[in-house]
Amino acid sequence: MTEPLQSGLLIEAFDVQLFRESAESVLAKLEKHLADLSIRGLELVEPAQLTRAARALMTKERDRPAAFDEARLAEIVDLYIRTGVQVHSPGYMGRQFSGVVPLSGVVDFVSSVVNQPSSFYEAGQLPNVAERIMADELNQFIGFEPGTFAMVTTSGGSLANLTALLTARNRAFPGVWSRGSSEIPGPSRPAVAVGADVHYSVARAAGILGIGEDRIVRLPLDAERRIDVRRVRPALDEAARQGLDVFCLVASAGTTAVGAFDRLDALAAVARERDLWLHVDGAHGASLLVSDELRHKLRGIDQVDSLAWDAHKMMFVPAPCTLLFYRDRERSRGAFRQTASYVFDDQPSVYTELDSGDKNFECTKRPMIMSLWVLWAMYGRALFAEKIEYLCRLTRYAHAILEEQSDFETLHYPEANIICFRYRPEWVDEDEVARFQVEIRNRVKHRGNFFISKVDVDGVAALRVVMMNHQITTGHFQMLLDEIRKAGKAQ
Ligand SMILES: Cc1ncc(COP(=O)(O)O)c(C=O)c1O
Incomplete structure (x- = not known):
């Protein structure tokens, strides 16, 4: 048997000096990009044309590429920066993803290089600790009972909404996770109630969970485009008459369409009265909690069961970075009920108590909290x-x-x-x-x-x-x- 040898290609691709040089030249481009405050929207290139341009930048020597082509990298980065939405320009006023605080991009770069997934403590130790710290820091503005709530990060608000609805469904219909929907007793059918302006990811979650997108009870809105609280009880009564077993009420803290905030305190009272899970889609607006001036828009947030909060929107960090809070830590374990000997330890220890692999969908998960935590560590909430x-x-x-x-x-x-x-x-x-x-x-x-x-x-x-x-x-x-x-x- 001959000893395995490493080719020049492998040595070059992992060369640390080349790494530094390419990072420096890319950094110089990004600096120029960030410094350019000209008013730019979008340079919309036809997909076929962009595909041609991208293909033209690919090496033709697939089996044995020549020496590292700096110019090729520079052109690829230029094309990447130039095409697509210009989130750092004052001309960008169109969507909810943000121009990031530049330092958070630097931290994200570190995350990409050290590549420590964050669902399990042993792999991503600092990210797991940072998740716990950020949960406590942000909970100061939510107001859940310290020590009894939980927070997991998820890859986006859509996944957080799905996870919360799954937890609520499993609480209301405990047998469904393991034995499927035939477990659901009686003639009534599971349903969720939402404001008419709810984000489409909630309707999608209902489809995924087998509740059915059409089983969504759409609650009417008031003049401010919030759920009309006076009409919630009659709408729930009507749903029950139609054989719908509403188990979850979804409120929005910052609707996608107009940024309206549902009245959480009033909806929490309805949810308590009817034993409904109250989930808040705060993907856009939960960040207002950190402002003394604006926090009042989420009055009642301490009484909800779960809250989805996108940091990649109004906390200005790279996407995805979403935090899903649960008021009751025990309930947060209800989303996924599984065993897997290769990751979940039967004998918990101090090294596994921060693991979140059993509470979030992802197995390999980006240590997304790091860019948020570092900004918080450097600047606090200010x-x-x-x-x-x-x-x-x-x-x-x-x-x-x-x-x-x-x-x-x-x-x-x-x-x-x-x-x-x-x-x-x-x-x-x-x-x-x-x-x-x-x-x-x-x-x-x-x-x-x-x-x-x-x-x-x-x-x-x-x-x-x-x-x-x-x-x-x-x-x-x-x-x-x-x-x-x-x-x-x-x-
Ligand atoms: C209110 C609301 N909920 C959920 C989402 C989906 O979040 P994400 O894009 O992070 O999946 C959005 C996205 O714009 C949103 O505005």
Whole structure:
């Protein structure tokens, strides 16, 4: 038998000096990218054209590549940075993922290189400790009983919503996890009740769990687009008459469409009275908890059963980074009921008590908490509170600007940093308004200066701005309105 030999290729790919040199040249590009505060939306490239450009950058020498091609790496990074949404530009006002605090990107880079998955303490020790610390830090603003609550990280808010609903389903229908839905007793059918503006991931979770997307009880909204609390009990009674066994009520803390906050204290009273699990989708708005000025929007959060909180939205760290809180630690074990000898120890010890592999879906999981924890370690809550307060104030100011324009129509008062409105110059006919908003959004996108989104409000399309970047000023918002007017004229 001959001893295994390592090729030059392997030696080069793992060469640490090459690693440093390529990191330095990429870093220089990123520095330039972050320093560029010009107003840019999206340079939308056709997929076929981008595929050609990407293919042209691939080595043709697949079996024996020549020496490391610095220029190729530089071109790939340039293409990556240039195409796609420009989250650091003041022209980006379209969605809820954010331009990250640059330092959190640095920490994420460390996470990528040391590659310590975080579902089990022995693999990712500091990430597991940081998860516990962040849970305690953030719980100061939630108010669950210290020592009796739980928090796990999940890859995104959608997965957190699914996990919470699964936990609620398993609590209400204990036999289903192991023996399937035939276990469900009697003629009634499991259902969840949600606000009409709930994020689609909740409806998707109902589909995945076998509850059925159509079994969702959609609760009517009030004038502020929150769940209309007065109509919840009658809606639940009506659902029961139709044979639906509602086991979970889902409230939103910051709806995707307009950023509305459901009245958690009032909904918690209903949930208690009817023995329902109350889950809060705070993917967008839970971060307002860290602000003394805005925390009141989530009054009652200490009484809910579970809370999904995306740090990759309003805590400005790289995606994904979601925290799923449970008021009752024991219940957090109810989502997944499994044994697996290769990871779950029968004999717990001090080294396994922080493991979360039994409570989150992922086996290998990014140590996503690290970028959040390091920011918190360096700046405390002040950084987040300051940025969130600025963004919400800016959005209220944008609302005031819109109110002064005769050719724009506001649709709601902004509770957070999301605002929806319509452009309605007098020359657009009433029955063309919806189509016109979609057209405007697309034209603005293709002009490439600003990136905004659109959403249906009461079934009619509207323009949607999400302020995620503190480098946006009211002047930029005025420029956006001018851009919309120009786009309206362009045929
Ligand atoms: C209210 C709300 N819930 C859930 C989600 C889904 O979160 P994620 O994109 O992290 O899966 C979003 C995303 O925009 C959201 O706005």
